[in-house]
Amino acid sequence: MGEVAVIIKVMPESPEVDMAKLQADIKAKIPGIQDMRVEPIGFGLSAIKLMVIAEDEEGSGDKIEGMFAGIAGIDRAEIESLNRLL
Numbered sequence: 001m002g003e004v005a006v007i008i009k010v011m012p013e014s015p016e017v018d019m020a021k022l023q024a025d026i027k028a029k030i031p032g033i034q035d036m037r038v039e040p041i042g043f044g045l046s047a048i049k050l051m052v053i054a055e056d057e058e059g060s061g062d063k064i065e066g067m068f069a070g071i072a073g074i075d076r077a078e079i080e081s082l083n084r085l086l
Contacts, residue, residue, distance in 0.1 A: 001055055001056050001057060002056045002084055002085060002086075003053050003054065003055060003056055003084075003085045004053070004054055004055075004056045004060060004061075004082055004083060004084050004085060005034075005051055005052075005053055005081075005082070005083050005085055006051065006052045006053075006054060006060075006061055006064055006079055006081070006082050007049065007050075007051050007079070007080045007081045007082075008049070008050050008051075008052065008064065008065070008068075008077055008078065008079055008080065009047050009048075009049055009077070009078055009080050010022075010026065010047060010048040010049075010050065010068060010074055010076075010077045011041075011045075011047050011074070011075045011076050011077070011078075012045070012046070012047075012048075012073055012074060012075060013073055013074065013075045014045075015043070015044040015045045015046075017073040018073075019038050019046060019048065021073070022048065022071070022073045022074070023036060023038070023048060025071050025072070025073070026048065026050065026068075026071060029067060029068075029070070029071055030050075030052060030064070030067050030068070031052075032052045032053045032054055033050055033051070033052055034051045034052065034053055035050060035051040036048060036049070036050040036051075037049055037050075049080075052064055053085070056084055056085075061079050061082050064079075065077055065078070065079055
């Protein structure tokens, strides 16, 4: 099977969340991260956008999304796009 590139937007619980620590926690728990950056949303709130490379198998997007559940400081993580790599 091939691979997919998954773009995920991670929203912190509040503007007071330490984004550097949150990024470190995400890097420690999520395998296959290729890119990660902080993007301002507004009113002092920022989101973390990251790209993960994963195996192209049924449910891989849901599996990746579920990995964020155990990380403190995250309100939600949502997949913005999922593209098959050639």
